[in-house]
Amino acid sequence: MQEEAMEDLVADVFARACTSRPVLENVAGKWGILALAALSGDTYRFNALRRRVDGISEKMLAQTLQALERDGLVRRDVRATIPPRVEYSLTEVGKRIAAKLLELIELVEDAMPAVREAQSAYDGGR
Amino acid sequence: MQEEAMEDLVADVFARACTSRPVLENVAGKWGILALAALSGDTYRFNALRRRVDGISEKMLAQTLQALERDGLVRRDVRATIPPRVEYSLTEVGKRIAAKLLELIELVEDAMPAVREAQSAYDGGR
Numbered sequence: 600m601q602e603e604a605m606e607d608l609v610a611d612v613f614a615r616a617c618t619s620r621p622v623l624e625n626v627a628g629k630w631g632i633l634a635l636a637a638l639s640g641d642t643y644r645f646n647a648l649r650r651r652v653d654g655i656s657e658k659m660l661a662q663t664l665q666a667l668e669r670d671g672l673v674r675r676d677v678r679a680t681i682p683p684r685v686e687y688s689l690t691e692v693g694k695r696i697a698a699k700l701l702e703l704i705e706l707v708e709d710a711m712p713a714v715r716e717a718q719s720a721y722d723g724g725r
Numbered sequence: 726m727q728e729e730a731m732e733d734l735v736a737d738v739f740a741r742a743c744t745s746r747p748v749l750e751n752v753a754g755k756w757g758i759l760a761l762a763a764l765s766g767d768t769y770r771f772n773a774l775r776r777r778v779d780g781i782s783e784k785m786l787a788q789t790l791q792a793l794e795r796d797g798l799v800r801r802d803v804r805a806t807i808p809p810r811v812e813y814s815l816t817e818v819g820k821r822i823a824a825k826l827l828e829l830i831e832l833v834e835d836a837m838p839a840v841r842e843a844q845s846a847y848d849g850g851r
Contacts, residue, residue, distance in 0.1 A: 615780035623833050627753040654741035671843025692836045699829045707749050710818045717797020
């Protein structure tokens with residue numbers, strides 16, 4: 600990424616009214632990030648996804664999936680079986696963003712020893 | 726990234742009690758992501774950073790910076806000038822994570838035409 604292009608970009612998302620901000624929040628928010636990361640590995644039915652994303656409430660998962668579906672990142676397919684089967688998967692755009700989120704998660708995981716050390720120093724020095 | 730390594734990783738952050746989860750939330754949360762992205766370009770004093778991250782309250786910026794400082798991603802330097810000058814910058818770990826966040830922001834910006842189209846279709850079809 601060119602330095603100049605980066606400046607333009609950063610200027611955009613920093614603006615309060617920028618339309619990309621709420622999308623970034625859906626994607627990078629506490630539950631959005633985990634739902635997208637889970638769906639990058641597999642297609643899920645609602646309850647299976649809820650078990651995968653440990654700690655999420657039914658209501659919060661429904662809201663998260665709805666926001667991501669509206670943004671065109673998650674696809675909701677209703678299979679005409681008896682009873683009907685609802686499956687969630689990623690769109691092409693969703694896959695690209697989920698792959699980047701996995702890189703971010705990996706980076707944070709790798710940084711955890713340094714982070715824990717910093718936290719101890721910070722808490723000890725107060 | 727190997728498929729297997731990815732599985733391990735995902736399994737970790739998905740666990741409710743995983744220590745990396747709150748760090749991921751600090752980093753990828755609404756304000757953390759913008760503060761880190763801003764600091765990846767420059768060192769900032771508090772008020773200048775607040776102007777840069779349009780819409781953030783004083784209290785929320787203070788909390789965001791404190792959490793990121795505790796995680797060892799942001800450094801707070803007090804310069805012994807009169808009056809003292811407090812400057813915020815990224816640590817090495819913070820720089821690596823901020824660079825990844827900029828990649829994510831760029832991806833979301835690039836996806837915005839597709840996202841807007843999906844939003845219109847979703848809202849129109851309801």
